Amino acid sequence: MYFQLKPPSIAKIRAKFIIEKLGNYPRNIDNINLFFTGRTGAGKTTLSNRLLGSDYFLSTGHQDCTKEINLIEFPIGLKCFDTPGVCSDELLENYNRVALGINQIEDCPIVEDLTLARYRENCSAPQEENLSISEFVNLEFQPDLIYYLIAPEKLFTRGDRQYLRDLLKFHQNVIYVFNMFVNKQTGVSYFAKEANIQDTATQISKVHHKVLGQHSQPVIIGVNCFTGEGISDLLHQSYMMLKGNKGKLFKELIQYQQQKTPDEYVN
Numbered sequence: 001m002y003f004q005l006k007p008p009s010i011a012k013i014r015a016k017f018i019i020e021k022l023g024n025y026p027r028n029i030d031n032i033n034l035f036f037t038g039r040t041g042a043g044k045t046t047l048s049n050r051l052l053g054s055d056y057f058l059s060t061g062h063q064d065c066t067k068e069i070n071l072i073e074f075p076i077g078l079k080c081f082d083t084p085g086v087c088s089d090e091l092l093e094n095y096n097r098v099a100l101g102i103n104q105i106e107d108c109p110i111v112e113d114l115t116l117a118r119y120r121e122n123c124s125a126p127q128e129e130n131l132s133i134s135e136f137v138n139l140e141f142q143p144d145l146i147y148y149l150i151a152p153e154k155l156f157t158r159g160d161r162q163y164l165r166d167l168l169k170f171h172q173n174v175i176y177v178f179n180m181f182v183n184k185q186t187g188v189s190y191f192a193k194e195a196n197i198q199d200t201a202t203q204i205s206k207v208h209h210k211v212l213g214q215h216s217q218p219v220i221i222g223v224n225c226f227t228g229e230g231i232s233d234l235l236h237q238s239y240m241m242l243k244g245n246k247g248k249l250f251k252e253l254i255q256y257q258q259q260k261t262p263d264e265y266v267n
């Protein structure tokens with residue numbers, strides 16, 4: 001075959017409009033601190049890149065095994081934090097815990113300082129700062145919303161459950177994002193079996209109910225961080241969870257995408 005024509009990806013087009021809207025947003029919003037957390041390799045950095053439509057981290061080679069706390073700052077007041085992964089290395093997990101303001105794991109090296117890498121639009125390299133824990137705490141980056149990335153084929157084991165228990169004691173605005181891995185060439189989903197997905201969801205629900213009570217329903221959604229499928233649902237759930245002025249930004253992002261995507265797709 002000489003030519004292989006593929007239709008454009010709607011998910012990619014939509015992601016492009018997120019960054020466009022954030023760049024032209026007409027007014028400042030209340031500060032929104034959005035955190036990405038989850039197990040090492042679950043897809044935190046890939047999702048932040050896909051969501052923000054720009055390969056911020058890839059360009060500097062920081063995407064694999066994030067060790068610093070990476071912060072993307074948008075002039076309108078949105079801050080996105082990509083944190084070190086949990087459940088692989090206890091020291092890395094303690095960095096994650098410090099970033100989110102939760103208790104560190106005892107009996108393992110305690111973190112006393114950290115590196116915050118700030119990425120800003122149009123800057124090729126991040127600005128890195130070494131901060132003591134108290135200096136970091138004084139910056140008051142309280143999470144408004146947390147995307148908890150989960151690779152369901154890896155299940156939700158004891159370490160994950162312990163981490164989630166600790167997280168929920170401090171923060172309740174958590175969206176559980178199942179990253180449905182796809183083959184990068186074909187875009188076809190693989191790995192996670194229905195039973196894995198069910199089992200992981202059940203384990204999460206148990207911990208969630210135990211810490212927050214039976215009335216609190218966990219918000220679990222499926223996305224593919226690589227292709228961007230499911231991101232519209234993620235934005236919608238973010239709007240529902242944040243509500244008020246902060247939630248409005250997500251609503252406007254969805255509306256902007258809905259307005260612009262059909263024309264761009266046809267073109």
Ligand SMILES: Nc1nc2c(ncn2[C@@H]2O[C@H](COP(=O)(O)OP(=O)(O)OP(=O)(O)O)[C@@H](O)[C@H]2O)c(=O)[nH]1
Nearest residue numbers: 040041042043044045046063065066085181182226
């Ligand atoms: N094949 C495939 N690879 C994916 C997909 N999503 C993410 N990946 C890859 O999985 C690897 C890990 O993803 P990352 O986004 O770096 O994971 P992370 O959660 O940021 O990991 P840490 O920073 O180490 O905690 C990367 O090499 C991604 O390219 C997918 O849908 N399909």
Ligand SMILES: [Mg+2]
Nearest residue numbers: 045063065066
């Ligand atoms: Mg990462």
